[in-house]
Amino acid sequence: MIAARHSRVLFHPLIALAASVGILTAGEPAYTPVPGFPQLPADLELGAATGVEMDREGNLIVFHRSKTPILVLTPAGKFIRSFGADFFDSAHGLRCDPEGAIWTTDNKNHTVVKFSSAGKALLTLGKRNVEGADTSHFNKPADIAFAKNGDIFIADGYGNSRVVRTNRNGKFELSWGEKGTGKSQFDLPHAIRIDSKGLVYVGDRENDRIQVFDQNGKFIRLFGGFAPFGMHITPDDRLFIADGRANEVLVMTLEGEILDRFGSKGSGPGQFKMPHGITVDKDGSIYVAEVSNKRVQKFVPKQSDSR
Numbered sequence: 001m002i003a004a005r006h007s008r009v010l011f012h013p014l015i016a017l018a019a020s021v022g023i024l025t026a027g028e029p030a031y032t033p034v035p036g037f038p039q040l041p042a043d044l045e046l047g048a049a050t051g052v053e054m055d056r057e058g059n060l061i062v063f064h065r066s067k068t069p070i071l072v073l074t075p076a077g078k079f080i081r082s083f084g085a086d087f088f089d090s091a092h093g094l095r096c097d098p099e100g101a102i103w104t105t106d107n108k109n110h111t112v113v114k115f116s117s118a119g120k121a122l123l124t125l126g127k128r129n130v131e132g133a134d135t136s137h138f139n140k141p142a143d144i145a146f147a148k149n150g151d152i153f154i155a156d157g158y159g160n161s162r163v164v165r166t167n168r169n170g171k172f173e174l175s176w177g178e179k180g181t182g183k184s185q186f187d188l189p190h191a192i193r194i195d196s197k198g199l200v201y202v203g204d205r206e207n208d209r210i211q212v213f214d215q216n217g218k219f220i221r222l223f224g225g226f227a228p229f230g231m232h233i234t235p236d237d238r239l240f241i242a243d244g245r246a247n248e249v250l251v252m253t254l255e256g257e258i259l260d261r262f263g264s265k266g267s268g269p270g271q272f273k274m275p276h277g278i279t280v281d282k283d284g285s286i287y288v289a290e291v292s293n294k295r296v297q298k299f300v301p302k303q304s305d306s307r
Contacts, residue, residue: 029260029261029262030251030260030301030302031249031260031262031286031299031300031301031302032270032299032300032302033269033270033297033298033299034077034285034297034298034299034300035269036077037076037077037296037297037298038060038062038073038077038078038079038296038298039076039077039078039079040071040079041079044068044071044079044082045066045294046062046064046066046294046295046296047064047065047066047069047091047294048064048065048091048291048292048294049062049063049064049276049277049289049290049291049294049295049296050063050064050065050091050092050093050094050276050277050289050291051063051064051091051092051093051094051095051104051276051277051289052094052277052278052279052287052288052289052296053094053095053096053102053277053279054075054096054279054280054281054282054287055072055096055100055102055117056096056098056099056100056117057100057117058075058281058282059072059073059074059075059080060072060073060074060075060077060279060281060287060296061073061094061096061102062289062296063091063092063093063094063104063277063289064091064289064294065088065090065091067085068082068083068084068085069082069084069085069087069088069091070082070083070084070094070102070104070115070119075281075283075285077298081119083115083118083119084104084115084119087104087106087113087121088104088106088109089106089108089109090106090107090108090109091104091106092104092105092106092107092141092142092143093105093107093141093142093143093144093155093191093277094277095143095144095145095146097146097150098146098148100116100117101114101115101116101117101122102114102115102116102117103115103144103152105141105142105143105144105154105157106141107140107141107142107157107158108140109128109129110126110127110128110129110130110131110132110137110138110139110140110141110159111124111125111126111127111128111138111141112124112125112126112138112141112144112154112170113125114170123169123170125138125154125166125170126138126141131159133159133160133162135172136172138154138156138159138160138164139156139158139159139160140156140157140158140159140160141154141155141156141157141158142155142156142157142158142188142189142190142191142192143155143157143189143190143191143192143203144192145192145193145194145200146194147194147198147215148198149168150167150168151165151166151167151168151173151215152165152166152167152168152170153165153192153194153200153215154166154192155189155190155191155192155202155203156175156189157188157189157190158188160177161177161178161179161180161185161186161187161188161189162175162176162177162178162186162189163175163176163177163189163192163200163202163213163217165215165217174216174217175217176213176217177189177202177217181207183211183219183222184211184213184217184219186202186204186207186211187204187205187206187207188204188205188206188207189202189203189204189205190203190204190205190228190229191203191205191228191229191230191231192231193231193232193233193239194233195233195237195254196233196235196236196237198214198215199212199213199214199215199220199254200212200213200214200215201231201233201239201254203228203229203230203231203241204222204224204228205227205228205229206227207224208224208225208226208227208245209222209223209224209225209228210222210223210224210228210231210256212254221255223255223256224256225256226241226243226245226246226250227243227244227245227246228241228242228243229242229243229244229245229274229275229276229277230242230244230275230276230277230278230288230289231278232278232279232280233254234280237253237254238251238252238253238254238259238280239251239252239253239254240252240278240279240280240286241278242272242275242276242277242278242288242289243275244272244274244275244276244291246263247263247264247265247266247271247272247273247274247275248261248262248263248264248272248275249261249262249263249272249275249278249286249288249299262299263275267293269297270297270299272288272290272293272297273290273291273292273293274290274291274292274293275288275289275290276289276290276291277289283300284300284301285298285299285300285301286298286299287299
């Protein structure tokens with residue numbers, strides 16, 4: 001199914017609930033930005049923010065382009081610690097696996113690095129500053145996802161236009177994809193996530209679409225009409241998209257039906273300039289990392305009083 005960029009907002013229980021209690025009017029988005037988020041130390045300034053993810057303990061992990069590239073914050077935005085100095089040339093994707101490790105991609109030095117939750121480097125995939133398209137190299141990898149059995153899926157992204165699957169220890173298993181506009185072809189596989197059934201969703205950014213595969217690379221379906229810079233899938237299989245071209249967030253079904261959308265180009269609260277990373281916490285709050293505005297915004301559901 002192809003969802004047009006300006007499709008109408010479809011019925012969703014969250015929107016219906018907010019409207020029923022008089023909080024949300026017709027056509028109004030179901031989320032509101034949290035002012036003053038986050039609260040960082042005076043000597044810590046955010047660079048271009050590319051990734052956000054919740055860790056196993058419920059903390060927010062932020063990936064940004066600076067001397068302190070990985071930040072650990074509380075969900076309320078209070079600084080806990082930072083790490084990752086000297087590892088990165090261009091911070092890009094960041095994900096947390098089910099066991100609590102933090103994985104990153106660098107789309108300049110061609111590596112995928114696994115860290116412990118305390119910030120110790122545990123594993124590096126690819127060869128630093130060596131690009132390639134074989135079983136032991138990447139070419140500007142973009143994002144990572146994890147299967148329930150521990151397999152790792154890498155959107156190898158800017159240079160290779162492919163998806164790579166390894167086992168939990170980083171041993172190459174298979175890959176699929178090539179440059180193009182057809183099915184199973186990519187023009188910058190930029191984001192990758194896995195739903196509750198194990199299907200793999202690849203944000204085919206420059207083709208303005210998502211392609212869905214099984215874990216062996218068999219094509220299932222595609223839908224589009226937006227630029228998926230960032231993606232997140234919740235445990236109840238709602239899909240959240242950071243559209244870095246339209247400067248908005250989309251809330252969708254896994255078939256591509258738009259449930260809600262918000263945002264416009266700008267630097268004010270609720271506006272975006274190149275939203276790039278997106279995640280959702282257990283309370284339904286959305287966190288968005290922006291490259292050009294060099295910030296992270298938090299949005300809460302409007303029927304919630306939680307901040």
